[in-house]
Amino acid sequence: MADPVVIATWPFGKIATDISGPQLVAGKAALDAVIAGAQAVESDKSVRSVGFGSLPDRIGRLTLDSCVMDGKTLACGAVAGLEHIRSASAVARRVMEKTPHILLVGEGAKWFALEQGFKLEMPHTVEGLREWFEKHPENEKKPVRNDAPPEPQDINIDERNHDTVTVIGLDQAGNLGGVCTTSGLAYKLPGRVGDSPIIGAGLYVDNEAGAAGATGVGEEIIRIAGSHYIVEKMREGKTPQEACELACKRVHASAARRGVHTARVAFLALNPKGEVGAACTPKTGFQYAVAVAGRTEMRTAKEIPM
Numbered sequence: 001m002a003d004p005v006v007i008a009t010w011p012f013g014k015i016a017t018d019i020s021g022p023q024l025v026a027g028k029a030a031l032d033a034v035i036a037g038a039q040a041v042e043s044d045k046s047v048r049s050v051g052f053g054s055l056p057d058r059i060g061r062l063t064l065d066s067c068v069m070d071g072k073t074l075a076c077g078a079v080a081g082l083e084h085i086r087s088a089s090a091v092a093r094r095v096m097e098k099t100p101h102i103l104l105v106g107e108g109a110k111w112f113a114l115e116q117g118f119k120l121e122m123p124h125t126v127e128g129l130r131e132w133f134e135k136h137p138e139n140e141k142k143p144v145r146n147d148a149p150p151e152p153q154d155i156n157i158d159e160r161n162h163d164t165v166t167v168i169g170l171d172q173a174g175n176l177g178g179v180c181t182t183s184g185l186a187y188k189l190p191g192r193v194g195d196s197p198i199i200g201a202g203l204y205v206d207n208e209a210g211a212a213g214a215t216g217v218g219e220e221i222i223r224i225a226g227s228h229y230i231v232e233k234m235r236e237g238k239t240p241q242e243a244c245e246l247a248c249k250r251v252h253a254s255a256a257r258r259g260v261h262t263a264r265v266a267f268l269a270l271n272p273k274g275e276v277g278a279a280c281t282p283k284t285g286f287q288y289a290v291a292v293a294g295r296t297e298m299r300t301a302k303e304i305p306m
């Protein structure tokens, strides 16, 4: 019987591990426990980057991305650009369980959620909208031309537009399960989808090798298929820590090939033995929550220099 472990991104990951950890100790399956934890973050309106109350996109639309994956069967499901439904992770799970597909987007994802009995809700909060307006990039650029298209290169990660919650757990039966859920980067272009709902980028889970998840600038995570890369490194025998560090080095190398600075990204990983690892690129300041035997502690990830 494995000792249950659950890890989650960022300080608010503790909201998730405080729920998932005890559930794993009580014998719940990894996937059930991590989704329960992620849903608590989605419902917490003070978290401005996951679920309701998040900072919207450039034009004020709040869209959600999520994926889930079961390490025993490699079953997975995802939604992207989902609007007006509280729990994107719950809908992602239904995609996994009720359809032959893996990823539903936009209106189709919403239609599916409604058909599955989810209810429409208003995702905005007054506090979230106020912060969105006050920190909108167009309020900072002078002069602002109304007809100017948004500049994609100014979408980077800073204190106003992170973060995703990725929760990965190992249950007593030795199964791994994971979930990633986010509103994506604040002020993103309408229609932009990051790594979080992309299996292999924001999340990958395989009982036979390990599980990994990501947070940060999704474009750079997708570019190296970050989570899948880490899991394959663990399959080759690397520890979770070594594998996460290698992924950061790969992000650096991909930036160097384009002659740009590395973006802020972070990875975390868990192997079937319950060993944990995490690493991030410089200036990411990545903290994550780890619950072993149901008790959560916060850790700070190693920054990997360029």
Ligand code: SD4
Pocket (backbone or CB within 6 Å): 157, 161, 162, 163, 164, 182, 183, 184, 185, 193, 194, 195, 196, 214, 215, 216, 217, 218, 219
């Ligand atoms: C995205 N990876 O949409 C997400 C955002 C995030 O820390 O995790 N920020 O690109």
